[in-house]
Amino acid sequence: MEQLAGQPTASRQDRDQPIPVDVYQDGTDIVIEGAVPGIRLEDLEISSEEGMLSIRGTIAAVQRDFAVQEIPRGQFSRTLALPSECDASQARASLDNGILRIVVPRQRQRTAHSIKVEMATGDDGDGSRIVMEKPDVIDAVKGDGYRELQGEPPKRKGRSR
Secondary structure, eight states: TTTTTTTOOOOOOGGGBBEEEEEEETTEEEEEEEEEEOOOOOGGGEEEEEEEEEEEEEEOOOOOOOOOOSSSSSEEEEEEEEOOTTGGGOOEEEEEETEEEEOOOBSSOOOOOEEEEEEHHHHHSSOOEEEEEEEOOOOOOOTOOOOOOOOOOOOOOOOOO
C-alpha cells in the first residue's frame, strides 16, 4: 500500500516486530512461551522491572533469494504485565527449538473473601454473625492489546412505547 501511495517503504528490519506468545498458569507458576525461530542466546535479552517482563532481541537476517519469506527477522520486542504476586527475581528461562519458555513463580496466592451477614438467633435477638466464604479467583496477564474497561457501559436509548 505504501508503494502505491508513492511513500517510501519502511523495512521490516527497521522497526521492532512483536513476537507471538502463549501465557498460561501451571500450578502456581505463570508460564510465558514465545516463538523466536533462529534466535541465538547472545542476541536475546529478558528483563523485569516494576511488574513488567520485557523480551527483546535480534534474529539475524539471511541473504537468500526467497520465493516466500514469512519468518520474521530483525529486531523484536514484547512486554507483558505480570500479576503482583509473581516473583520475577526467581524466574527461569529456557530456549528449545525456537521456543523461549519463561517460568515465573508466584510467592503467594491472592485470595478474596465475600462476607455474608446473618441474623443471630440469640436470647437478645440483636446479635449477628459474619460468615466468610472464599470465591474462585481468576487472574489474567495483561498482554499486548489488553485494555481495562472503566465504569458501567453506556445505557442504550430506546424508543418509548
